[in-house]
Amino acid sequence: MSELILGLNAFHGDAAACVVRDGVLVAAAEEERFRRLKHWAGFPSEAIRYCLQAAGCSIQDVAHIAINQDQQANLLRKMAFVVANRPSLSMLADRLRNKRERASIKELLAKTFDGTFSGRIHFIEHHLAHLASAYYVSPFREAAVVSVDGFGDFASAAWGFGNGDSLRLDSKVYFPHSLGIFYQALTQYLGFPHYGDEYKVMGLAAYGKTQFVEKMERIVRLLPDGTFELDLRYFRHAAEKIEYEWDGGEPAVGRLFTPALEDLLGPARGAEEPLTPRHHDLAASAQAMYEKAFFHLLNTVQRQYATDALALAGGCAMNSVANGKVYQSTRFKHLYVQSAAGDAGGAIGAAFAAWHEIAERGRASNGRFAMDHAYWGPSYSDEQIHGILDAARQRIDAAGCRLERVDDERTLVESTARAIAAGQVIGWFQGRMEWGPRALGNRSILGDPRRADMKDILNLKIKRRESFRPFAPSILRRAVQEWFETDDDVPFMMQVFTIRPQKRAAIPAVTHVDGTGRLQTVDHETNARYHRLIEAFEKQTGIPMLLNTSFNENEPVVCRPEEALDCFLRTKMDVLVLGNWQISRQAEDSQP
Numbered sequence: 035m036s037e038l039i040l041g042l043n044a045f046h047g048d049a050a051a052c053v054v055r056d057g058v059l060v061a062a063a064e065e066e067r068f069r070r071l072k073h074w075a076g077f078p079s080e081a082i083r084y085c086l087q088a089a090g091c092s093i094q095d096v097a098h099i100a101i102n103q104d105q106q107a108n109l110l111r112k113m114a115f116v117v118a119n120r121p122s123l124s125m126l127a128d129r130l131r132n133k134r135e136r137a138s139i140k141e142l143l144a145k146t147f148d149g150t151f152s153g154r155i156h157f158i159e160h161h162l163a164h165l166a167s168a169y170y171v172s173p174f175r176e177a178a179v180v181s182v183d184g185f186g187d188f189a190s191a192a193w194g195f196g197n198g199d200s201l202r203l204d205s206k207v208y209f210p211h212s213l214g215i216f217y218q219a220l221t222q223y224l225g226f227p228h229y230g231d232e233y234k235v236m237g238l239a240a241y242g243k244t245q246f247v248e249k250m251e252r253i254v255r256l257l258p259d260g261t262f263e264l265d266l267r268y269f270r271h272a273a274e275k276i277e278y279e280w281d282g283g284e285p286a287v288g289r290l291f292t293p294a295l296e297d298l299l300g301p302a303r304g305a306e307e308p309l310t311p312r313h314h315d316l317a318a319s320a321q322a323m324y325e326k327a328f329f330h331l332l333n334t335v336q337r338q339y340a341t342d343a344l345a346l347a348g349g350c351a352m353n354s355v356a357n358g359k360v361y362q363s364t365r366f367k368h369l370y371v372q373s374a375a376g377d378a379g380g381a382i383g384a385a386f387a388a389w390h391e392i393a394e395r396g397r398a399s400n401g402r403f404a405m406d407h408a409y410w411g412p413s414y415s416d417e418q419i420h421g422i423l424d425a426a427r428q429r430i431d432a433a434g435c436r437l438e439r440v441d442d443e444r445t446l447v448e449s450t451a452r453a454i455a456a457g458q459v460i461g462w463f464q465g466r467m468e469w470g471p472r473a474l475g476n477r478s479i480l481g482d483p484r485r486a487d488m489k490d491i492l493n494l495k496i497k498r499r500e501s502f503r504p505f506a507p508s509i510l511r512r513a514v515q516e517w518f519e520t521d522d523d524v525p526f527m528m529q530v531f532t533i534r535p536q537k538r539a540a541i542p543a544v545t546h547v548d549g550t551g552r553l554q555t556v557d558h559e560t561n562a563r564y565h566r567l568i569e570a571f572e573k574q575t576g577i578p579m580l581l582n583t584s585f586n587e588n589e590p591v592v593c594r595p596e597e598a599l600d601c602f603l604r605t606k607m608d609v610l611v612l613g614n615w616q617i618s619r620q621a622e623d624s625q626p
Contacts, residue, residue, distance in 0.1 A: 037392065038091060039098045040082065041385025043377050044139070046103075047073045047229055047285040050378035051081035052410070053089040053096075054385040057393065058403045059171070061088035062410040062469045064378045067593035073229050074590075076282035077139075079146045084412055086147075094149035099139065100156040100388035102163035102380030108188040111208050156391070158384040160186025161348070162203050167383025168345035169196035170390065171405035172370040178339045180332065183348035183376070184214035191261075193335050196345065199390055199402065204338075210272035211263040213327055214350050216254055219269060219290040220320040224313055225303035229285040236355050237503045239321035240548040242314030249298055250323035260334025262327045268295040309502070325356045329363040342367040347383070351375035351528070352471070354552050358530035361520075373408035373470030373526035407560035408474050408526055411467025414595050419613045422595045433603050436618045443563065443614075450611055451570035453618075454482050454580065458608035459495055461585055463598040464563055468591070472527040473584035474554055475508060475564035477591050477598075479607070481543065481581040483507055488543035488581060495606035496587055505581050506552045507544035510568055513578035514555055517541075527554040543581050554582060 041052040041062075052062035061084065066072055068080035086092060143151045158166070164181035179201065180193045190212030194203040217232050226234045255263050266272050270292055277288030296302055303313055332344070344366040351357065351371050360369050372379060386403075423430070423437060430437055440446040454460055460480040468474045479496060481488045489505055506527055515521040519532040530552045538545045545551060558565040572578040584591045585598060587605055592598045595612050602610040602617065610617040 037098070037389070038089065038096045039100055039385045039388050039392075040085065040096045041381040041383070041388075042078060042082070042099065042101045042139075043379075043381040043384075044077050044101055045075070046280055046377055047075045048376055048378040049074055049076055049078040049081070050374070050381040051078045051085045052382045052385055053085040053091075054382070054389055055089060057386075057389050059382060059405065059410060061085040062374070062382055063412065063467065064374070064469075066590040067411070067467065070590055070597075071284045072590050073285050074283065075280040075285040077142050077146075079142070083147070088412070092149050093143055093147040093151050096151060097153045098156060098388050098392065099151065099153065100158055100384035101139065102158055102160055102186075102377070102384040104157040104159045104187055106157070108206075108208065111188055156384065156388040158387045159203075160380065161189050161192035161206065162387055163380040163383035164347040165192060165194055165196075165201060165203060165345075165383070166387040166390075167379040168347035168351075168370065168372060168375070169201050170386035171372055171382065171403060172196075172345045173404045173406070174343045174345060174368070174370060175402075176341060177343035177345045177368075177370070178335050178341050178366075179345045179347075180335055181346075181348040182213055182328065182331070182350035184212055184218060185209055186377075190214060191331065191348070193331075195339050195341075199393070201387075201390070207261050210266060210269070211261075213254070213262065213324060214348070215269065215271060215290060216264060217320065217324055217350070217353075218287070219295070220316070222289055223291055223295060223299070223302045224317060224320075225305045225307060227305055229287055233352070234500065234503065235317045235320060236353060237500075237546075238309070238314060238317040239355070240318075240504075240546050240550070241502060242311070242316070242318030244319045244322040245315050246299065246319035247322050250319050252298065253295070254323055254327050256327060256330045260331050262330065268292055268298065321355065324350075324353065325359065325363070328353075328356050329359075332360065332364045332366070336365050343370075344368065345370045347372070347375050347379060349376040354528050354530045355550075357528055358550070369522070369529070371526065371528040372405055373468065373472060373474070373528070375470070375528065378470065406525065408468045408470055408472070409466040409476055409561070410469040412593060413466040414613070416613050416615075419595050419615055422599065423612070423615060423617075426599055429603060430617060434620045436620075438616045438618070440614055440616055443566065446611070446614060446616070447563065447567040447570045449616070450567060450609070451574055453609050454480055454571055455574050457482055457485060457488075457491070459492060459606075461598055461602050461607050461610040462564075462567075463585065463592065463595060463610070463612045465561075467593055470526065471591075472554070473582060473591055474525070474527060475556060475561050475582065477585040477593075478508075478582045479585050481505070481583075483541040483544040483579055483581045484575065484577060486542040492583065496601075497583065498588065504546040504552065505544055505583050506554060507541065507579045508554045508556050508564070508568060508582040509579035510565065510572065511555045511557050514553070517579070518551070518553060522555075524553050524555045525557070525560065527552055529553070540577065541579065544579070
């Protein structure tokens with residue numbers, strides 16, 4: 035009888051669920067895609083519902099539930115901190131409330147689903163779940179494994195070693211010291227207040243100079259053992275209650291920095307204030323300080339384990355700029371960062387940690403599962419899409435759009451490639467939804483990387499986002515070395531690499547101001563239709579890549595065909611390709 039494990043990241047930002055059957059991932063999705071609120075926090079009931087459906091099972095069939103948090107972890111450290119620092123009663127009350135929520139999983143399942151879960155619940159320490167999410171789905175049989183984030187179970191970083199089917203956690207950095215908190219505080223200071231805005235600082239950093247690094251070094255101190263510590267004068271989280279809102283909605287985090295940070299760096303930027311060269315330089319300096327501490331840790335870990343392979347996870351593993359410098363700044367030669375490296379990925383980490391614990395009790399694993407693609411979410415048949423389009427036919431006609439079914443795939447990809455080459459903006463909705471925050475060719479908006487004005491076109495027609503943020507290239511795997519200063523596999527868009535100088539003028543829409551691109555490598559084996567589309571574009575233009583950005587408009591990436599159609603109709607997108615269906619605007623209606 036097969037062993038089903040339901041993995042959860044719950045009661046936290048980026049709530050998510052997955053199902054693992056006999057050590058193999060079956061389905062995974064983030065709750066935000068169903069709730070339509072970015073980074074949705076709480077109990078991921080809709081993601082659970084989808085995963086059970088994809089696995090063809092009910093909650094009664096699940097033998098184990100694994101959640102990526104363990105309130106008993108690091109308990110002595112927590113008690114010592116309370117005794118030494120006497121934090122506010124409101125802070126302690128919040129921690130007790132969170133503990134009660136996690137204890138009520140069986141009750142929530144009983145209220146939400148038919149049937150009763152009668153299996154075992156595994157509480158997996160937060161950073162062990164991160165390590166498991168990186169190593170147990172990696173292609174490595176041996177690797178150093180590192181997790182870096184804000185906080186989880188009273189720690190902000192952890193590292194250990196994976197060998198075969200075993201994974202050990204050896205060391206940690208504990209509360210209140212955290213690179214994730216440092217970067218989040220500087221993100222708030224620079225006027226980006228929303229949960230998850232750190233990627234904006236990463237994009238802005240390319241425009242600045244690192245003239246504030248000496249001051250950043252007062253904020254983060256590097257220690258001889260490879261770790262780091264914060265100067266707590268600049269942060270509120272260790273002594274005061276920080277306003278966290280995780281309960282069933284978009285998460286919000288109160289201000290993390292103290293007035294002392296403004297004394298050191300100058301006044302904080304308001305969210306509506308214009309960005310100046312000073313802000314560019316502060317962003318560049320914050321990124322440089324993060325990288326300095328990050329590589330200080332990685333180099334120590336590499337020396338400790340004497341391996342050239344690294345599996346990386348945690349929220350800070352989303353820093354694709356730093357990830358792209360791992361090879362030049364350390365002795366690691368191989369890097370794996372799975373597509374949901376942050377807290378959502380803790381769902382699969384918890385599930386795989388529990389599976390390996392179970393397998394060791396006598397059930398042999400059928401070989402290691404390796405995640406080489408990110409397509410683990412919902413998909414929709416051509417008949418389902420047809421029904422949705424039929425129901426919306428009046429809206430489609432009223433928008434002056436033409437609807438056509440194209441059953442021949444060659445015709446479909448060639449006509450779509452011609453539209454892209456003509457400067458049109460394409461909504462591309464295919465197959466199973468991506469796991470993780472990146473659109474990777476199944477829920478994507480596509481454009482011509484050759485057009486210098488494509489970024490402006492996209493921002494005017496659809497995205498309406500900050501002009502300093504780059505767009506990413508999806509490139510055929512065989513062409514990577516010709517265009518980038520690497521020959522690495524980057525299937526999940528988690529690393530930034532330098533574009534070869536002689537190639538930059540040919541692809542200005544995906545070349546960032548510093549000459550880099552956050553590439554996605556595309557293989558025929560993992561996404562055949564997207565690969566064929568890029569090949570068709572290459573045949574027409576000589577360029578083996580497309581501009582790829584997420585299919586959304588200031589909302590979570592679209593999940594269902596209805597959301598893709600709604601986004602298409604309310605924006606000025608030119609063509610929508612839903613499975614085998616093409617919806618095209620009249621030429622005069624598709625102008626910016």
